[in-house]
Amino acid sequence: MKHTLSVLLQNKPGVLSRVTGLFSGRGFNIESLCVAETMEKDVSCLTLVTRGDDNIIEQITKQLHKLIDVIKVTDASEGSFVEREMVLIRVKAEAHTRAEVLRVIDIFRGKVVDVSAKSYAVEVTGSPSKIQAVIEILQPIGIKEIIRTGTIAIGRAGKNK
Amino acid sequence: MTTITGAQAVVNCLREEGVKTIFGYPGGAVIDLYDELMDATDLEHILVRHEQAAVHAADGYARATGEVGVALLTSGPGATNGVTGIATAYLDSIPIVILTGQVPTPLIGNDAFQEVDIVGITRPCTKHNFLVNRKEDLVQVMREAFHIARTGRPGPVLVDLPKDLIKAQVKFDDKKPLRMQSYQPNYEPHPGQIAKAGELITQSQRPVLYVGGGVILSDGYQELRDLAKLLNMPVTMTLMGLGSYPGDDDLSMGMLGMHGTYTANMAVSQCDLLISVGARFDDRVTGTLETFAPHAKIIHIDIDPTSISKNVKVDVPLVSDCKRALAELLKWFQNSSSTVSEFRGEAFSDWHAQINSWKEAHPLTYQKDDSDIIKPQYVVEMLDELTNGEAIITTEVGQNQMWAAQFYRYAHPRHFLTSGGLGTMGYGFPAAIGAKMAMPEKTVIDIAGDASIQMCIQELATVKQYNCPIKIAILNNQFLGMVRQWQELFYEKRYASTVMDVAPDFVALAEAYGAVGLRATKKSDVKAVIQEALSTDNTVLMDFEISREEGVYPMVPAGKATTEMLLV
Numbered sequence: 058m059k060h061t062l063s064v065l066l067q068n069k070p071g072v073l074s075r076v077t078g079l080f081s082g083r084g085f086n087i088e089s090l091c092v093a094e095t096m097e098k099d100v101s102c103l104t105l106v107t108r109g110d111d112n113i114i115e116q117i118t119k120q121l122h123k124l125i126d127v128i129k130v131t132d133a134s135e136g137s138f139v140e141r142e143m144v145l146i147r148v149k150a151e152a153h154t155r156a157e158v159l160r161v162i163d164i165f166r167g168k169v170v171d172v173s174a175k176s177y178a179v180e181v182t183g184s185p186s187k188i189q190a191v192i193e194i195l196q197p198i199g200i201k202e203i204i205r206t207g208t209i210a211i212g213r214a215g216k217n218k
Numbered sequence: 219m220t221t222i223t224g225a226q227a228v229v230n231c232l233r234e235e236g237v238k239t240i241f242g243y244p245g246g247a248v249i250d251l252y253d254e255l256m257d258a259t260d261l262e263h264i265l266v267r268h269e270q271a272a273v274h275a276a277d278g279y280a281r282a283t284g285e286v287g288v289a290l291l292t293s294g295p296g297a298t299n300g301v302t303g304i305a306t307a308y309l310d311s312i313p314i315v316i317l318t319g320q321v322p323t324p325l326i327g328n329d330a331f332q333e334v335d336i337v338g339i340t341r342p343c344t345k346h347n348f349l350v351n352r353k354e355d356l357v358q359v360m361r362e363a364f365h366i367a368r369t370g371r372p373g374p375v376l377v378d379l380p381k382d383l384i385k386a387q388v389k390f391d392d393k394k395p396l397r398m399q400s401y402q403p404n405y406e407p408h409p410g411q412i413a414k415a416g417e418l419i420t421q422s423q424r425p426v427l428y429v430g431g432g433v434i435l436s437d438g439y440q441e442l443r444d445l446a447k448l449l450n451m452p453v454t455m456t457l458m459g460l461g462s463y464p465g466d467d468d469l470s471m472g473m474l475g476m477h478g479t480y481t482a483n484m485a486v487s488q489c490d491l492l493i494s495v496g497a498r499f500d501d502r503v504t505g506t507l508e509t510f511a512p513h514a515k516i517i518h519i520d521i522d523p524t525s526i527s528k529n530v531k532v533d534v535p536l537v538s539d540c541k542r543a544l545a546e547l548l549k550w551f552q553n554s555s556s557t558v559s560e561f562r563g564e565a566f567s568d569w570h571a572q573i574n575s576w577k578e579a580h581p582l583t584y585q586k587d588d589s590d591i592i593k594p595q596y597v598v599e600m601l602d603e604l605t606n607g608e609a610i611i612t613t614e615v616g617q618n619q620m621w622a623a624q625f626y627r628y629a630h631p632r633h634f635l636t637s638g639g640l641g642t643m644g645y646g647f648p649a650a651i652g653a654k655m656a657m658p659e660k661t662v663i664d665i666a667g668d669a670s671i672q673m674c675i676q677e678l679a680t681v682k683q684y685n686c687p688i689k690i691a692i693l694n695n696q697f698l699g700m701v702r703q704w705q706e707l708f709y710e711k712r713y714a715s716t717v718m719d720v721a722p723d724f725v726a727l728a729e730a731y732g733a734v735g736l737r738a739t740k741k742s743d744v745k746a747v748i749q750e751a752l753s754t755d756n757t758v759l760m761d762f763e764i765s766r767e768e769g770v771y772p773m774v775p776a777g778k779a780t781t782e783m784l785l786v
């Protein structure tokens with residue numbers, strides 16, 4: 058099963074390679090990985106998507122915890138989280154398909170970020186399934202390039218928060 | 219707060235941590251540190267002959283004492299030579315700090331002379347490592363390094379020290395209690411889990427205590443002994459656990475696993491409760507996982523949560539320091555109602571009868587005959603007898619290691635130093651140097667193979683220089699014996715590259731280094747050679763010409779169930 062793990066780490070040199078080294082050394086896989094500073098300058102948040110049965114996810118979580126620079130690991134697949142990803146797609150946009158592309162992008166609340174005679178680059182943000190959907194719909198029109206950020210996640214505020 | 223050089227700060231930090239001995243090898247990147255050490259007469263520096271040996275010696279020092287061992291290496295090849303030692307310590311969870319020199323910070327990343335990314339290289343084989351890249355961090359990093367090495371599940375920590383920072387002026391303030399936001403190991407067992415474990419034990423009919431190196435690392439052997447005795451529970455130990463429970467006690471079943479005793483492996487296969495304390499269900503212990511302790515509920519005590527349910531699903535996980543968990547279990551039983559005191563002793567009597575019948579049917583033994591050929595097992599038995607089981611034994615790797623594990627009865631913890639996890643040939647001799655430096659009053663013996671000993675033989679010069687008398691017992695079969703045994707059993711005796719009949723004359727070699735060399739070619743020589751070695755106040759290398767194709771038995775072939783043992 059797919060899991061999104063949210064990992065708070067000390068923002069120190071080499072810390073990312075400790076995480077990726079753990080995954081490669083122990084044969085775990087990473088589907089996507091995103092990392093940047095948080096509100097605190099010396100703490101980064103790394104969001105990664107991985108796959109595995111409960112045992113594997115348990116091992117991954119524990120092994121991450123064991124890294125000295127890791128402060129906290131949360132499984133964003135448990136409990137209530139909002140997941141988002143952004144994608145940039147360069148899609149063929151010739152005279153007869155331009156309107157169609159724009160319509161699709163509009164439905165997905167995306168934006169055109171670059172225009173050329175033969176293509177649009179569009180930006181769409183949403184849940185991973187929404188991103189998948191927009192890609193599938195644009196596919197028949199002709200996608201030339203896809204760049205995805207990978208998933209990030211934030212916990213929903215509880216009633217008392 | 220004072221301002222001193224980086225080198226002085228490093229030395230001060232070593233003092234602060236109670237370090238007395240450092241094992242190392244100099245070079246350009248650490249020349250300033252060595253210059254400073256020359257004046258630090260309270261810190262003894264042992265100049266080894268190869269950096270691998272420096273790290274193994276620091277590791278042996280740590281295993282023998284429980285204190286953090288320290289190695290100091292120069293940048294580049296000095297550091298890479300140490301990697302095998304670091305990985306050895308990592309896999310056995312041994313607390314050491316390795317200080318490496320590094321090229322000056324402005325040159326890092328430029329492929330400067332003798333630059334390697336040692337932090338990158340050792341990331342997967344250290345508990346943690348640091349490249350100090352600001353002089354303001356130096357003192358704090360040194361303190362964190364020792365803290366991380368010795369706390370939680372111990373392990374090696376490497377600190378890479380760029381040359382310009384060693385020369386820089388740094389501020390040194392008094393040590394305050396360390397608090398690391400992202401590193402707070404848990405020592406205390408959960409009371410609810412203790413009660414669950416206690417209840418499982420009370421309900422069991424056929425319990426086995428399965429004990430690993432964690433009991434030794436946590437100094438929990440007294441609690442282990444008390445608990446086993448109070449509840450009358452049989453004990454088996456992993457290679458790393460040997461010495462945590464006295465090998466000659468009635469409750470001991472000896473080692474389990476690939477070369478474990480028949481009794482221990484049978485008991486684990488039949489037990490209804492396995493209490494694992496500081497062990498990690500290694501494949502050399504379990505054989506095929508599905509057949510390991512198939513009828514048992516499992517209690518697993520370990521300080522490292524990643525060890526728990528990694529290989530085997532457990533019923534009662536107990537994340538805790540082994541010593542603390544054993545003490546709490548003991549308390550639980552001492553405070554419980556009379557039903558508990560009734561249950562013990564009596565309830566296990568059938569189980570003990572069964573265990574005793576296994577012990578009688580297949581004791582640990584070897585083929586003895588009337589010839590005057592030297593059996594390696596006999597040599598180890600004689601070492602045991604003539605040292606009263608009181609020596610610190612280190613081992614190389616291979617058959618010698620297994621015979622040393624099987625035929626010396628370890629009465630005390632920290633007396634059997636062996637590379638269990640990594641299986642590093644070349645470990646035993648330098649580790650013996652580390653142990654002897656820490657415990658000069660102890661007899662320290664490296665039980666060696668003729669091939670392994672050659673991997674760090676150059677340290678004969680080190681022991682000469684520091685008057686550090688080690689006894690080396692080579693069980694010389696002129697083979698890479700353990701590999702040969704696999705070839706004999708599973709590769710139709712095709713001895714591919716395992717014949718080692720080209721070797722130096724070890725007696726002459728010992729003498730060339732200023733040690734004493736003794737040779738035994740007949741069984742009737744063995745005792746006299748050992749006696750002479752033990753009474754000689756110098757390093758003695760004993761070359762025992764043993765029966766060449768002797769095997770280590772029992773043996774569980776790799777990938778088989780532990781009950782499928784090949785016996786003598």
Ligand SMILES: Cc1ncc(C[n+]2csc(CCOP(=O)(O)OP(=O)(O)O)c2C)c(N)n1
Pocket residue numbers: 614615616617618619641642643644666667668669670671693695697698699700701
């Ligand atoms: C550094 C290293 N290289 C290779 C091995 C693989 N290996 C394991 S046991 C062994 C043979 C050891 O021979 P020897 O030291 O003579 O001991 P014996 O088994 O004969 O007692 C070898 C090559 C190892 N464990 N370590």
